[in-house]
Amino acid sequence: MTRRQATENAAQERVDAAVVDAYERRVAGQAATAEDDALEAEIAAAELSAYVSLHQRVADLPQGDVALGVRSVVLTAAALGAQEHAARLHAQSPLVRALSWIMRPGPLLAAVTASAVLVAVSVRHEDAPIAGAHEDSAVAMAEPPTVQAAPEAAKPAAQAVAVEVPAPAAAAPAVGAAPAPEPPAAVAAPDLPVAAAPPSAPMARPMRTIEAQAASLGPSPADAPTGHAAQREELAKREVAADAEQKTSAAKAKAEVAAADESLQAATASNNRDNAMKKANVANLDQAKLDVANERAGYRATAGGAQAAPENAPAAPQVAAEPQQPKDNAETRNAGTRNQVAGKAAADAVERWRQSVEDAQTPEERVVALKQLVVAAQNAGDDKIAKAAQQALKAAQAQVVARKRAQSLQETPPSQRAKSAPSQGSGELKAQKAKE
Amino acid sequence: MLSWLLMVLGDEPISDETLFSRYQNGDARAMTTLYDRHARPLRAFAQQRGAARPDDIVQDAFLRVVRNGASFQGQAKFRTWLYTIARNLCVDASRRDRFRSGPSLDAPTGSEDNRTLGDRIANDSIGTDASRNLADRQFQSAFDAAMAQLPDEQREVFALRELSGLSFAEIAEATACNENTVKSRMRYALKQLREALSDFL
Numbered sequence: 001m002t003r004r005q006a007t008e009n010a011a012q013e014r015v016d017a018a019v020v021d022a023y024e025r026r027v028a029g030q031a032a033t034a035e036d037d038a039l040e041a042e043i044a045a046a047e048l049s050a051y052v053s054l055h056q057r058v059a060d061l062p063q064g065d066v067a068l069g070v071r072s073v074v075l076t077a078a079a080l081g082a083q084e085h086a087a088r089l090h091a092q093s094p095l096v097r098a099l100s101w102i103m104r105p106g107p108l109l110a111a112v113t114a115s116a117v118l119v120a121v122s123v124r125h126e127d128a129p130i131a132g133a134h135e136d137s138a139v140a141m142a143e144p145p146t147v148q149a150a151p152e153a154a155k156p157a158a159q160a161v162a163v164e165v166p167a168p169a170a171a172a173p174a175v176g177a178a179p180a181p182e183p184p185a186a187v188a189a190p191d192l193p194v195a196a197a198p199p200s201a202p203m204a205r206p207m208r209t210i211e212a213q214a215a216s217l218g219p220s221p222a223d224a225p226t227g228h229a230a231q232r233e234e235l236a237k238r239e240v241a242a243d244a245e246q247k248t249s250a251a252k253a254k255a256e257v258a259a260a261d262e263s264l265q266a267a268t269a270s271n272n273r274d275n276a277m278k279k280a281n282v283a284n285l286d287q288a289k290l291d292v293a294n295e296r297a298g299y300r301a302t303a304g305g306a307q308a309a310p311e312n313a314p315a316a317p318q319v320a321a322e323p324q325q326p327k328d329n330a331e332t333r334n335a336g337t338r339n340q341v342a343g344k345a346a347a348d349a350v351e352r353w354r355q356s357v358e359d360a361q362t363p364e365e366r367v368v369a370l371k372q373l374v375v376a377a378q379n380a381g382d383d384k385i386a387k388a389a390q391q392a393l394k395a396a397q398a399q400v401v402a403r404k405r406a407q408s409l410q411e412t413p414p415s416q417r418a419k420s421a422p423s424q425g426s427g428e429l430k431a432q433k434a435k436e
Numbered sequence: 437m438l439s440w441l442l443m444v445l446g447d448e449p450i451s452d453e454t455l456f457s458r459y460q461n462g463d464a465r466a467m468t469t470l471y472d473r474h475a476r477p478l479r480a481f482a483q484q485r486g487a488a489r490p491d492d493i494v495q496d497a498f499l500r501v502v503r504n505g506a507s508f509q510g511q512a513k514f515r516t517w518l519y520t521i522a523r524n525l526c527v528d529a530s531r532r533d534r535f536r537s538g539p540s541l542d543a544p545t546g547s548e549d550n551r552t553l554g555d556r557i558a559n560d561s562i563g564t565d566a567s568r569n570l571a572d573r574q575f576q577s578a579f580d581a582a583m584a585q586l587p588d589e590q591r592e593v594f595a596l597r598e599l600s601g602l603s604f605a606e607i608a609e610a611t612a613c614n615e616n617t618v619k620s621r622m623r624y625a626l627k628q629l630r631e632a633l634s635d636f637l
Binding site: 010014019023047051054057058060061064065070073077078079081082083086088089104 | 615
């Protein structure tokens, strides 16, 4: 079937439906409409009459009865089914029954409708304050026409016009201030020309309505303020409240900025104090270093004076100053640096004193060097060198003693040597014999 | 009980849906009312629809209603549901009757009065049907013959509308057609019946 045929069939179906509707109306005994008259103009009126006659004859035909057996079978089954339905209903819990009742289309539709109405009302309530903050023209735009918007103000205004201006219809027809026999008509009259305004000027109707309403107030508008004046006052109050709120918020913002500045300044001052303390610490450290250097130089000078006699021990002042070095540095340096420096100095001292021991020409120099080496080795923590130096020191001391004894024996006469002999120890005698 | 008394004593009939809801709640008398209200029109529809045994259609249709009563949620009209069931049963019965060898009691006997075999057996056994005069019987025969000449769709729409009293919207729902299409079929059925029964109008 082509589209054209389908269109023609649809049109024909519409015509047939109209004929059948007319037939139905006739059967129902309703009055013929203009549509029926038009149809009768197209089709023969006798056709509709024949249809109605056919309907009556068919309706008069007796309908055959259903067999009694069918009725008994159906009603028996229905009784059993009703018992089953009742038992099923009793078996169901009240919750299930309530849910099944609620989930029917009717209650569901009612619930959805009620919720939609509630949502619409709540949304409208939320939008009301926002709409009130618009400009005055917006208020005039949103305001419905005169009579619905301010019925309380319209009545006294119209009455005033009716009293003070008996017949000014010809004088002021444009603004609609003409008196009318009934107050609502006098107020609503300006809407008549406005209603015919073109839709391209949406501001025309409300503004003209406001003007007309203001004109209808008559010469004493203060006695009966209109809805516009009340709304303007309300709008002014809202603007004042908004300004106050804006000022409050600005003051709060300023206070917050000031607090932030104060905290920033405090942080900067704290930072400066920290930097100053760091600089002071560095200066103290430098001063401590200088003090250490001066003290070290003093020790060296003192040790140099004390060791000036033995010319072969040039490093003696240094060695004498070295044990004092950790004590001087203990106040200003930390433990790591101090230990490191002390260890290095002790090792250097050990090396120097060992060289001094090797370079010693006399036993006395050797004893002195060995004593210093023992001390230096103990300070350096080198036990092996310390023990070896101690043994060498004992041997050197014994050698020195033997040498002194030999010298004294050489200087003493033999008679004195015999008297004094018993007073000498057996060890000394043995050493003397061994030497001889 | 009070509502039942009001229904019985009141003038305004209770709707089919209300009655069936009562039946679903365990009231068997509601189904009796429904049966008495719809059994005869349903039989007439089944007979005009070409069913060989319209009583069987009525019985099967109501038994299905009783059996499947729990599944009826009231989203459609009860009458539309009942006639949809009966229509499907008629379609199934017509398919089965193609292979039937024995004569039907509801089939025309071919005599002058065009009575069915069942009518003839009943009249012969019980007596004459005094309530039906000859003119009515002749019109009945001519009407049955004219209906038999109609296409199935037109005959179905005419029977549902004129014999069973369904509205066009209900017929459209039961036959799954557009309402304008149903009305167009109705007009053609009326036109053909008027031409076939012009002698009686």
